[in-house]
Amino acid sequence: MNKYREFDNYLKEFPTKDGYFGDFGGAYLPEELARAFRETDEAYEAICHSAQFINELRRIRKEFQGRPTPVYHCERLSRLFGNCQIYLKREDLNHTGAHKLNHCMGEGLLAKFMGKKKLIAETGAGQHGVALATAAAYFGLECDIYMGEVDIAKQHPNVIRMKMLGANVIPVTKGLKTLKEAVDAAFEAYLNEYDRAIYCIGSALGPHPFPKIVRDFQAIIGIEARDQFKEMTGMLPDAIAASVGGGSNSIGMFVPFLSDPVEIYGVEPLGRGSKPGDHAATMKFGTRGRLHGFDSYVLQDESGEAMPVYSIASGLDYPGVGPEHAYLRDSGRVRYEAISDEEAMEAFFYLSRYEGIIPAIESAHAVAFAMKYARENRFGSILVSLSGRGDKDIDYVYEKYGCGERFFDKSDR
Numbered sequence: 521m522n523k524y525r526e527f528d529n530y531l532k533e534f535p536t537k538d539g540y541f542g543d544f545g546g547a548y549l550p551e552e553l554a555r556a557f558r559e560t561d562e563a564y565e566a567i568c569h570s571a572q573f574i575n576e577l578r579r580i581r582k583e584f585q586g587r588p589t590p591v592y593h594c595e596r597l598s599r600l601f602g603n604c605q606i607y608l609k610r611e612d613l614n615h616t617g618a619h620k621l622n623h624c625m626g627e628g629l630l631a632k633f634m635g636k637k638k639l640i641a642e643t644g645a646g647q648h649g650v651a652l653a654t655a656a657a658y659f660g661l662e663c664d665i666y667m668g669e670v671d672i673a674k675q676h677p678n679v680i681r682m683k684m685l686g687a688n689v690i691p692v693t694k695g696l697k698t699l700k701e702a703v704d705a706a707f708e709a710y711l712n713e714y715d716r717a718i719y720c721i722g723s724a725l726g727p728h729p730f731p732k733i734v735r736d737f738q739a740i741i742g743i744e745a746r747d748q749f750k751e752m753t754g755m756l757p758d759a760i761a762a763s764v765g766g767g768s769n770s771i772g773m774f775v776p777f778l779s780d781p782v783e784i785y786g787v788e789p790l791g792r793g794s795k796p797g798d799h800a801a802t803m804k805f806g807t808r809g810r811l812h813g814f815d816s817y818v819l820q821d822e823s824g825e826a827m828p829v830y831s832i833a834s835g836l837d838y839p840g841v842g843p844e845h846a847y848l849r850d851s852g853r854v855r856y857e858a859i860s861d862e863e864a865m866e867a868f869f870y871l872s873r874y875e876g877i878i879p880a881i882e883s884a885h886a887v888a889f890a891m892k893y894a895r896e897n898r899f900g901s902i903l904v905s906l907s908g909r910g911d912k913d914i915d916y917v918y919e920k921y922g923c924g925e926r927f928f929d930k931s932d933r
């Protein structure tokens with residue numbers, strides 16, 4: 521008996537017309553901005569079902585992004601732990617080396633269909649900025665990326681990439697000069713020119729309609745992976761897993777499996793430990809709250825201020841989580857687990873050495889969970905979203921961990 525049949529019509533029912541997943545989601549915005557978001561919502565609903573839009577997106581995915589990305593069986597890694605088989609959905613092989621381009625190309629195409637001339641966004645570590653600048657170059661659109669001055673100094677290679685791709689990187693000098701101020705600056709800029717620009721969020725979060733739009737574009741990960749896995753093995757996996765920052769690669773992986781008899785795990789960063797400020801494990805330690813215009817779980821203090829967060833993976837250090845994940849957690853359909861920096865780094869080096877794949881540190885969190893799962897479950901299979909490649913991380917990793925010697929016994933090559 522499949523106990524998840526209640527999710528058969530899930531995509532038709534969630535989110536509701538005003539963007540709710542149960543108690544979570546919505547769009548809490550000043551009236552003028554709300555109007556701009558409503559315009560995007562109406563345009564998306566009108567455009568996304570048209571054959572022209574769907575065919576164009578299919579062509580882009582195939583010819584520009586290099587999709588479908590493969591599913592890969594990690595035979596050597598699996599053998600270390602027993603008989604449980606670990607598989608990867610290789611989003612690291614998507615153009616630009618991560619899943620973020622899946623929604624950026626969709627957002628760029630939507631802008632084109634809406635007749636907009638410019639893409640606006642903020643970026644923290646710069647990964648979303650680079651993916652969006654790539655989409656802007658492809659579609660011939662202007663691109664303004666707001667970035668805190670502190671982040672600009674820390675993320676030099678991504679700043680260079682954005683500029684080479686033709687984007688304007690606009691330094692934000694207010695407050696702490698990081699992501700939060702960059703979000704405010706991007707919203708303000710959008711308010712001033714929403715007749716010719718579209719705002720493009722970096723994950724499956726923010727005010728409605730963005731959690732839905734990003735989920736729909738990222739669902740290609742799970743749609744492909746489900747078919748590919750069935751073709752390879754004749755079955756569905758016993759479990760699937762993905763790292764959760766804001767929640768975009770994970771929601772894209774999860775949604776096509778919701779009504780299947782498959783265990784689903786979201787993997788959050790436990791960082792250095794459970795003390796406030798040492799992690800970004802929102803589902804484990806967060807409470808219900810409102811952040812950046814939507815309701816979800818938030819890491820917040822008593823006054824409702826978002827708390828400082830930390831993870832070794834800069835793509836995972838967000839003090840909230842997309843609203844759909846909050847719903848899926850409360851409904852019991854998805855379980856959320858936390859993986860420490862140390863466990864993630866062990867997985868980073870194991871995947872490199874045993875499979876020849878250097879993962880993004882974000883993705884290594886999901887691989888670490890799969891290794892744990894394989895140690896605890898002697899049989900079966902787990903399919904992991906490998907959200908990105910690790911090239912961006914190797915200088916930092918080398919400085920802190922060398923080439924990972926201490927994670928291996930000498931006998932164990």
Ligand SMILES: *Cc1c(COP(=O)(O)O)cnc(C)c1O
Nearest residue numbers: 765766767768769835882907908
């Ligand atoms: C940004 C990023 C993530 C986290 O973002 P989600 O929206 O939660 O998917 C994970 N992996 C990689 C490689 C990233 O760049």
